[in-house]
Amino acid sequence: MPIKIPDTLPAFQTLVQEGVRVMSETAAIRQDIRPLQIGLLNLMPNKIKTELQMARLVGATPLQVELSLIRISNHKAKNTSEEHLLAFYETWEEVKHRKFDGFIITGAPIETLPYEDVNYWDEMQQIFDWTTTNVHSTMNVCWGAMAAIYHFHKVPKYELSEKAFGVYRHRNLKPSSIYLNGFSDNFEVPVSRWTEVRRADIEKVPELEILMESPEVGVCLVHEIKGRRLYMFNHVEYDSTSLADEYFRDVDAGVPIKMPINYFPHNDTSIPPQNRWRSHAHLLFGNWINEMYQTTPYELDAIGKQHHD
Structure with missing residues (x-):
């Protein structure tokens, strides 16, 4: 079954061209099944690019998925038109009465700010707490993962002396994990961040287990055993050119930035990079x-009422 998104969403035609099955609302209604309800809280400035990256991964499943686009209620996006937001997004205030099988919280370009200084931190804390009663399983990504693991377990973040930037080899630490089914023993993942969480702090929390880690840039993926939460600190969702776009953006702006590690072939920025992480x-x-x-209840209303195993 395909992913259900609005026909006029910019990602729709791109996904069709890539071979991802997408479904119109009228076709979805004809199918006598309950689609999985997945919400995407998109905190990124360029929302259209992030929509496509996440919809591409969520749509590659034999199950029917209905993706809802959600934004912070009182924060104005700088790089996405108001028309796009009004056409395709709901605020969290508008959806907080709903239940979701899955919920994705993205990164945001604010990682060096203390959490309490983020102007929508109060709402983020409400959203994190809301996921414990209204969401069956949560995928937190990059800053979203750091913020969530801090909110729930007070795991701190640390600023790096230089940006962790490139494609780094990671180890599969828990081959028996349901989330790593089919993973090779080691694999490559794009990394782009100025901060990190550390293994020593995570190990102090019995509910957390580390699933992926890099010898060079540390913890990548953490699973909360009873909370059905995943904390992904890097960017498996990135396009082939995402790191290049960030690199050239900073170069053009005169921001000091090193070339991403293990990314451009032969370290030649004129050669298009190859995607070596898409399958994982x-x-x-x-x-x-x-x-x-x-594991999700068939009746959406039952989400949050059952005990997590």
Whole structure:
């Protein structure tokens, strides 16, 4: 079954061209099944690019998925038109009465700010608490993961002396994990961040287990065993050119930035980079959605009422 998104969403035609199955609302209604309800809280400035990246991964499943686009209630996006937001997004205030099988919280370009200095931190804390009663399983990404693990477990973040930037080899620490089904023993993941969380702090929390880690840039993926939360600190969802776009943006702006590590072939910025992480990105999201499907209540209203195993 395909992903259900509005026909006029910019990502729609791109996904069709890539071979991702998408479904119109009228076609979805004809199918006598309950689609998985997944919300995407998009905190990124360029919302259209992030919509496409996440919809591409969520849509690569045999299950029917209905993706809802959500934004912070009182924060004005700088790089996305008001028309786009009004046409395709709801605020969290408008959806907080709903239940979701899955919920994705993205990164945001504010990672060096103390959490309490973020102008929508109060709402983020409400959203994190709301996911414990209204969401069956949550995928927190980059800043969203750091903020969530801080909110729930007070795991701190640390500023790096220089940006962790490039494509780094990671180790599969828990091959038996349902979320790493089909993963190789080691694999490459794009990294782009100025901060980190540390293994020593995570190990102090018995509810948390580390699933992926890099010898060079540290913890990548953490699973909260009873809360059905995943904390992904890097960017498996990135396009082939995402790191290049960030690099050239900073170069053009005169911001000091090193070339991303292990990314451009022969370290030649004129050669298009190759995507070496796409298959594992699909595996991770496919495993997450499959586990969600296997364990979520059929009746949406029952979400939050059952005990997590």
